Amino acid sequence: MNLALNIMLNGNATALAEPLTLSALLARHRLKPETVVVEYNLRVPSKEEYDRIEIRDGDRIEIVKFMGGG
Amino acid sequence: MTPIFSSAQMQRYARHFDLAGVGFKGQVKLREAKMLVVGAGGLGSPALLYLAAAGVGTIGIADGDTVSLSNLQRQIVHDTPSIGISKTASAAKRLKAINSDVRVIEHNAYLDASNIADVFKDYDFIVEGCDNFATKFLVNDACVLLQKPFSHAGMLRFEGQTFTYVPGHRCYRCLFRAPPPAGSVPNCADAGILGMLPGVLGSIQATEAVKYLLGLGELLTDRLLIFDALAMKFREIWGGRDPGCPVCGDAPTITALRDEDSGRCES
Numbered sequence: 526m527n528l529a530l531n532i533m534l535n536g537n538a539t540a541l542a543e544p545l546t547l548s549a550l551l552a553r554h555r556l557k558p559e560t561v562v563v564e565y566n567l568r569v570p571s572k573e574e575y576d577r578i579e580i581r582d583g584d585r586i587e588i589v590k591f592m593g594g595g
Numbered sequence: 596m597t598p599i600f601s602s603a604q605m606q607r608y609a610r611h612f613d614l615a616g617v618g619f620k621g622q623v624k625l626r627e628a629k630m631l632v633v634g635a636g637g638l639g640s641p642a643l644l645y646l647a648a649a650g651v652g653t654i655g656i657a658d659g660d661t662v663s664l665s666n667l668q669r670q671i672v673h674d675t676p677s678i679g680i681s682k683t684a685s686a687a688k689r690l691k692a693i694n695s696d697v698r699v700i701e702h703n704a705y706l707d708a709s710n711i712a713d714v715f716k717d718y719d720f721i722v723e724g725c726d727n728f729a730t731k732f733l734v735n736d737a738c739v740l741l742q743k744p745f746s747h748a749g750m751l752r753f754e755g756q757t758f759t760y761v762p763g764h765r766c767y768r769c770l771f772r773a774p775p776p777a778g779s780v781p782n783c784a785d786a787g788i789l790g791m792l793p794g795v796l797g798s799i800q801a802t803e804a805v806k807y808l809l810g811l812g813e814l815l816t817d818r819l820l821i822f823d824a825l826a827m828k829f830r831e832i833w834g835g836r837d838p839g840c841p842v843c844g845d846a847p848t849i850t851a852l853r854d855e856d857s858g859r860c861e862s
Contacts, residue, residue, distance in 0.1 A: 536830050559779045562771055567834055569770055587832045589819065591775045592749030592756055594783045595638045595726040595793070 533585040547575040547586075554588070562589050599623060604696065608650055621809045622650060626696070628808050631655035631718040633706060633734055635682040637793030638724030638748050638800060640672035645801040646722075647690040653698045654690060657714055658682040659705035669790035706730055708852040711737045720807055721745035722800045724793075726783065728774035729855040735760070735767035736852055739843045744807055746800040746815075751781065753789050753824045755796040759803045759815040769837040769844075770819065774855050792824055 530541040534550075547565065551558055558572055564587040570578060580586070600608070600622070611617040611625075628651050632639045635658040646654055662670075662677045662685050677685035683701035690699050702714050715721060715737055723734045723745055731749065738745045738760055747767050748757040760766050799820070806812050819832040842849040 557779065559775050564770065564832060564834060569772070569834075569837060571772075589756070589770065589821070589832060590751065590754070591728070591771065591780045592751040592754065593726070593728045593731065593775075593780055594750040594788055595634050595636055595724040595731075595748065 530580060530582045530584075532580060532583065535587055541580065545580050547578045547580065550580060550586070551575070551588070556588065556590075560591055562591070563587070564589065604650075607694070607696075611649070616811050617809060624808055625650050625805070626652040628720070629653040629655070629718045630720050630722065630804055630808075631657060631702075631715065632722045632724060633657045633730070634724035634726060635670070635672060635686040636660075636666065636724055636726055637669045637750070637788065638797040639686070639722070640670045641794050641797035642722045642724060642801040642804070643672050643686055643690060644693065645798060646804065647694045647697045647699075649801075649805060650694060650696055651805075652696070653700065655700040655702055655714070655718060656683045656686050657702040657704070657706055658686075659703060669788065669793055671794070706733065708733065708854045711852060712741060715741055715743055718743065720804045722797075722804055723747050724797060724800070728780075731767065732771075732774055732855045733852065736842050736849055739766050739768075740850075740852065746803045748796045748800055750788060750792050750796060751783070752786050753792065755792055755822045755824075756819055757796050757799055757803075757815060757822075758817075758819045759807065761807070761814065761816050763836065764816040765834055765836050766840060766843045768842050768849075769840045770832075770834065772841065789824055792822075795822060795824070 532539050547563055566585055608622050611622050612619055630646055630651050632643050635656050660682050661679055662673045662682055664678055666673055672686045672689050681703050683703045687699040687701050690697055721743055725731050742762045744761045746759050803814055817835045821830050838845045
């Protein structure tokens with residue numbers, strides 16, 4: 526039985542071996558939540574939701590960094 | 596009848612006159628346009644240079660800073676003799692040397708909630724090239740509240756992002772709700788920045804400004820373009836106006852301009 530979750534992450538097809546929350550996904554990528562925003566299936570969840578949202582098969586996730594330089 | 600363009604101008608803008616989509620009418624529109632560039636720094640430099648070269652009739656420059664040596668690695672509108680003078684004066688001098696047709700308006704001041712609306716009011720399009728989150732959010736809010744189109748861009752190390760706001764479409768706060776906590780995002784002086792990076796992004800911003808003015812092509816509306824210089828790849832994130840956005844949403848909580856308190860990404 527294939528347990529992998531297939532998602533689109535930052536435009537790339539990605540397989541996750543186990544379910545993760547958005548928080549855990551950021552941690553895995555060594556990203557501090559306050560330095561990014563996440564677009565989750567075209568929605569922009571609040572930071573408070575990151576712990577509660579569990580990634581599912583077929584999800585489309587974009588992690589966008591804050592960039593303040595000019 | 597006085598010719599609309601002198602013979603020197605006919606030569607100067609020949610490549611525009613011959614370009615389908617611009618032409619004589621487009622060049623007249625460029626001359627009648629008033630564009631403001633906020634920040635005569637990394638992003639502002641190429642934007643200003645190209646807008647002046649293109650013959651935009653009125654170009655405003657808003658910056659309260661003076662030119663320093665570490666700017667010259669990437670802020671290509673300035674030069675060594677300009678160190679110590681105001682960025683607006685330095686940039687104005689360069690723009691007029693490129694194209695004396697251009698009327699340059701210097702707004703030698705930092706923008707804040709008290710002056711931004713007054714500075715913005717007469718311009719058709721704004722290019723945002725600020726070096727700190729507080730001003731980036733302020734410019735966004737001002738453009739939403741004043742219903743002015745603008746080009747946003749931001750950069751960090753080897754990456755950058757840009758999109759174009761047109762009233763009714765996604766604004767900066769739709770995606771980036773509020774500035775990150777002070778100190779959480781690396782400061783440009785700490786993290787560094789590849790000198791050419793603003794050249795790419797600022798040129799894209801000037802392109803969007805002219806496309807908006809002339810009604811050409813597809814703008815970066817509802818589309819955040821992200822550039823990775825190391826991989827030399829662009830990717831796009833699509834997303835429209837968020838009805839829950841605090842400034843451009845259906846029930847906005849930001850209805851007046853205010854100064855955000857946030858960390859500065861020092862240029």
